[in-house]
Structures are given as structure tokens and as C-alpha cells.
Amino acid sequence: MPHTRENPHFPVAVIGGGQAGLAVAYELGRAGSPAVVLDAESATGDQWRRRWPSLRLFTPARHDGLPGSPFPAPRGAFPGKDDVAAYLTQFAEANAIDVRHGVRVTRLSTSPASFTLETTAGPMTANSVVVATGSTSTPHTPAFSRELDPGIVQLHSSEYRGPAHVPPGRILVVGYGTSGAEIAEELAKAGRDVTIAGRPTPTIPKPALAIAGDLWWLAMNRVLNRRTSIGRKAARRATEHGAPLIRISARDVRGAGAREVGRLTGAANGEPTFADGVTRPTPDVIIWCTGYRGDFRWIMIDGLDFDAKGYPVAPFGLPESVPGLAFLGMPFQTSVASHLLGGVGRDARDVATHLVRAGAGPA
Incomplete structure (x- = not known):
């Protein structure tokens, strides 16, 4: 050319x-x-x-x-x-x-x-x-999201703009990483009916982050990298299980009033299904905190x-x-x-x- x-x-x-x-x-x-x-x-x-x-x-x-x-x-x-x-x-x-x-x-x-x-x-x-x-x-949502009842409003975390912009009714937040935890906590504090689905990722305690923050950052860069055996193991784990909760914990989410349920596994007859097999009330809104690709x-x-x-x-x-x-x-x-x-x-x-x-x- x-x-x-x-x-x-x-x-x-x-x-x-x-x-x-x-x-x-x-x-x-x-x-x-x-x-x-x-x-x-x-x-x-x-x-x-x-x-x-x-x-x-x-x-x-x-x-x-x-x-x-x-x-x-x-x-x-x-x-x-x-x-x-x-x-x-x-x-x-x-x-x-x-x-x-x-x-x-x-x-x-x-x-x-x-x-x-x-x-x-x-x-x-x-x-x-x-x-x-x-x-x-690209925001990621699981393929089975297309099988849910079209009456359920579905948002990705990238579309979330705060409690005032979420339609009324029962809210199901899917994904228990930092974004999911923060959104669930904020909605619950605003008086919304919130359930969060998933297993929370490990939490870095706030005192540890405050006291050893610089050491933690050094470890993130110099130890947990692909040039070390421990870093390569951490790479696989982070890919499979997600990053840890930082600045927020599952305890904070529960304290705000959000309910916790197990992992969301699919859809049946337009309804969400869960790993524990328990049938729960149909959510009016689902917020997918399931990351990006x-x-x-x-x-x-x-x-x-x-x-x-x-x-x-x-x-x-x-x-x-x-x-x-x-x-x-x-x-x-x-x-x-x-x-x-x-x-x-x-x-x-x-x-x-x-x-x-x-x-x-x-x-």
C-alpha cells in the first residue's frame, strides 16, 4: 500500500x-x-x-x-x-x-x-x-443468560450507574469478586432487596493492606510473576478463581443487608438455577458481575x-x-x-x- x-x-x-x-x-x-x-x-x-x-x-x-x-x-x-x-x-x-x-x-x-x-x-x-x-x-455474561425469562432485566456491571438507575424489585447480583461485592453492598445500603450469588474470592484484610501495603505491592510485581514458580501457580489460580476481595469483604456485604446464595449454574424454564438445587423467588433484575473478555x-x-x-x-x-x-x-x-x-x-x-x-x- x-x-x-x-x-x-x-x-x-x-x-x-x-x-x-x-x-x-x-x-x-x-x-x-x-x-x-x-x-x-x-x-x-x-x-x-x-x-x-x-x-x-x-x-x-x-x-x-x-x-x-x-x-x-x-x-x-x-x-x-x-x-x-x-x-x-x-x-x-x-x-x-x-x-x-x-x-x-x-x-x-x-x-x-x-x-x-x-x-x-x-x-x-x-x-x-x-x-x-x-x-x-467486551463485557462477559454466561451463555445461559439468553435462556432467562425476557421479563427479567439484565445488566452487566459495566452498565451499572448506581441504585437510582436500577429498576425496582428483587435484585440478583451474580459474581462475588470486588465489583459484585461493592455493587451488592451499595444497593443493600440504599434499601434495595439484594441477593448475591457466588462464592466470595479470598479477602485481603484491611489492616494487612494498610500495614503491609508496600510489601504487598512489591510481592505483586516481583514475586507473583511469570518468572517465578510461585508466580506461575498464582497466574493459573487467578485465571480460574478470580482476584481477591480488596477494601471490602463478604462480612461487609452481609452487614449491609444483602443475602448470599451459592453459585448460579444455569437456567430452567426461564428461571435461574443454583448449585444447591434450591428454588428461589424470581429476580426482577440481574446484574452480571462476571467480568470481561x-x-x-x-x-x-x-x-x-x-x-x-x-x-x-x-x-x-x-x-x-x-x-x-x-x-x-x-x-x-x-x-x-x-x-x-x-x-x-x-x-x-x-x-x-x-x-x-x-x-x-x-x-
């Missing part, structure tokens, strides 16, 4: 303008290889602005900074979602990162000398590409393999079969903190260093 104003060419194109994309663009710029960031959002931070009003990070501000930019909040504070959106906006502006908003990449492929990107702004090419869309691009079906590159869950096979974010291509912000890419605001910087530096040393994209 010829390089023209209509078909622009870039040394490095970063797909995704969230924390991962901004972090790697910063590191590439420092290394003398400025990148263009293609962001499907209308403005930096919009993905955070859409979340529910009370959402807060579960890591304190001292562990929430991107490279070269501490988070502007008291060290022990837990920033809210609008704080994060403002921080990302400021980070992009302060570092003069070239972000092209409203540009969604619909197809990524290779040509003999470069990568080809089909986008909503037209075709582009690049020597190297960083896919920084992470693993939270990455969607990489738009990547059409020969030789790039994907695992059973649809994630690219890319050790430490670098697929050996496709030089010049990298991924960033993946769950447990290097450590348990890899997908977090304050943990992505280390991986961003490694990816940027690799790309700069490697030079151009695929042959």
Missing part, C-alpha cells in the same frame, strides 16, 4: 488509548521512537467516566501512577473513576502523546514490509504495532496463535512468530499487577525496549 496522506504510515502504531496504550507511547517517546495512539473513545478517559459513580480503585494512589507521573492524590487515598479519567487526560497532554480519538481499528493484518490497519478513519500502515486494548474490551477476532495475522479462551499466545506480550507485534495490558502478562494502572508501566518499558531494539516490523 503506498504511503500517502490518505493512507498514512507510522513507525509505531498503538491500538488502544487507555492506561496501557498511553504508558507504552510514553516509553517509546522516551526511547526516541514516537508512536501514534489510535483510540476508539471520543476523549481520553471516557471508558472510566462511564463507570458507576462510587467506583474506586482497589489500590492506593501511591501505587496508581503511570511512568514518570505519580498519581495526584494523597498516598493512601483510593482514587475514584473520575479521578482516573482526569489523570489519564493530564498524562497524555503533559507528555504530548499523539492520540487520535474516535479511530477504531477493525482489522489488523500484515503485508510484505509492514502491518496494515483498517480503521474507521481509513487504512493505515505501520512498521510495528502494539495492541493495547487489554482484556476488558478480550476480543481479538479483528486480528488477521498468519502465524499468530490463540489459546482456548481466544487470547493471543504471546509470552510477556511478545509473540515470537510475528516480529514487530506486541501486546500490553493483558491479565498476568508478566505479573499479577500487569493489567493495573500502576503495574502496566513495567511491561510498557519492556515492550518499548524490545520494539526499539528490533527495529522495523515484519519482514
Whole structure:
């Protein structure tokens, strides 16, 4: 494809303008290889602005900074979602990162000398590409949700905006991770009839987090990573069972007035069914706190393999079969903190260093 104003060419194109994309663009710029960031959002931070009003990070501000930019909040504070959106906006502006908003990449492929990107702004090419869309691009709900009575209002946690925006009636929150616990607690405190389904993930006690928070963060980065045997075991466990509850516990949820039931296993005759076999009153609303999945079906590159869950096979974010291509912000890419605001910087530096040393994209 010829390089023209209509078909622009870039040394490095970063797909995704969230924390991962901004972090790697910063590191590439420092290394003398400025990148263009293609962001499907209308403005930096919009993905955070859409979340529910009370959402807060579960890591304190001292562990929430991107490279070269501490988070502007008291060290022990837990920033809210609008704080994060403002921080990302400021980070992009302060570092003069070239972000092209409203540009969604619909197809990524290779040509003999470069990568080809089909986008909503037209075709582009690049020597190297960083896919920084992470693993939270698509809300996930179980397949059996489609078998439930259509009279039951179903929301994903990504659509939750607070108690006032949830229809009246009995509410079933599905998923007992941090998001599910926080939403169930907030709804119960607002006087709503709430039941939460699932087994709570292990809790990190608040005193332990306060006293040993820095050691905990060090362990998340330096011990619980894919270079250690204990880290590889933790990666498998986190994938299978979910992250621990932080800043909230099952006791808090119960104390707010929410009821607990076992795991939701399916649907029968339009009704939810549970692992214990007990029939319960039909909920009027179900809020799915069942996480997200990455969607990489738009990547059409020969030789790039994907695992059973649809994630690219890319050790430490670098697929050996496709030089010049990298991924960033993946769950447990290097450590348990890899997908977090304050943990992505280390991986961003490694990816940027690799790309700069490697030079151009695929042959």
C-alpha cells in the first residue's frame, strides 16, 4: 500500500488509548521512537467516566501512577473513576502523546514490509504495532443468560450507574469478586432487596493492606510473576478463581443487608438455577458481575496463535512468530499487577525496549 496522506504510515502504531496504550507511547517517546495512539473513545478517559459513580480503585494512589507521573492524590487515598479519567487526560497532554480519538481499528493484518490497519478513519500502515486494548474490551455474561425469562432485566456491571438507575424489585447480583461485592453492598445500603450469588474470592484484610501495603505491592510485581514458580501457580489460580476481595469483604456485604446464595449454574424454564438445587423467588433484575473478555477476532495475522479462551499466545506480550507485534495490558502478562494502572508501566518499558531494539516490523 503506498504511503500517502490518505493512507498514512507510522513507525509505531498503538491500538488502544487507555492506561496501557498511553504508558507504552510514553516509553517509546522516551526511547526516541514516537508512536501514534489510535483510540476508539471520543476523549481520553471516557471508558472510566462511564463507570458507576462510587467506583474506586482497589489500590492506593501511591501505587496508581503511570511512568514518570505519580498519581495526584494523597498516598493512601483510593482514587475514584473520575479521578482516573482526569489523570489519564493530564498524562497524555503533559507528555504530548499523539492520540487520535474516535479511530477504531477493525482489522489488523500484515503485508510484505509492514502491518496494515483498517480503521474507521481509513487504512493505515505501520512498521510495528502494539495492541493495547487489554482484556476488558467486551463485557462477559454466561451463555445461559439468553435462556432467562425476557421479563427479567439484565445488566452487566459495566452498565451499572448506581441504585437510582436500577429498576425496582428483587435484585440478583451474580459474581462475588470486588465489583459484585461493592455493587451488592451499595444497593443493600440504599434499601434495595439484594441477593448475591457466588462464592466470595479470598479477602485481603484491611489492616494487612494498610500495614503491609508496600510489601504487598512489591510481592505483586516481583514475586507473583511469570518468572517465578510461585508466580506461575498464582497466574493459573487467578485465571480460574478470580482476584481477591480488596477494601471490602463478604462480612461487609452481609452487614449491609444483602443475602448470599451459592453459585448460579444455569437456567430452567426461564428461571435461574443454583448449585444447591434450591428454588428461589424470581429476580426482577440481574446484574452480571462476571467480568470481561478480550476480543481479538479483528486480528488477521498468519502465524499468530490463540489459546482456548481466544487470547493471543504471546509470552510477556511478545509473540515470537510475528516480529514487530506486541501486546500490553493483558491479565498476568508478566505479573499479577500487569493489567493495573500502576503495574502496566513495567511491561510498557519492556515492550518499548524490545520494539526499539528490533527495529522495523515484519519482514
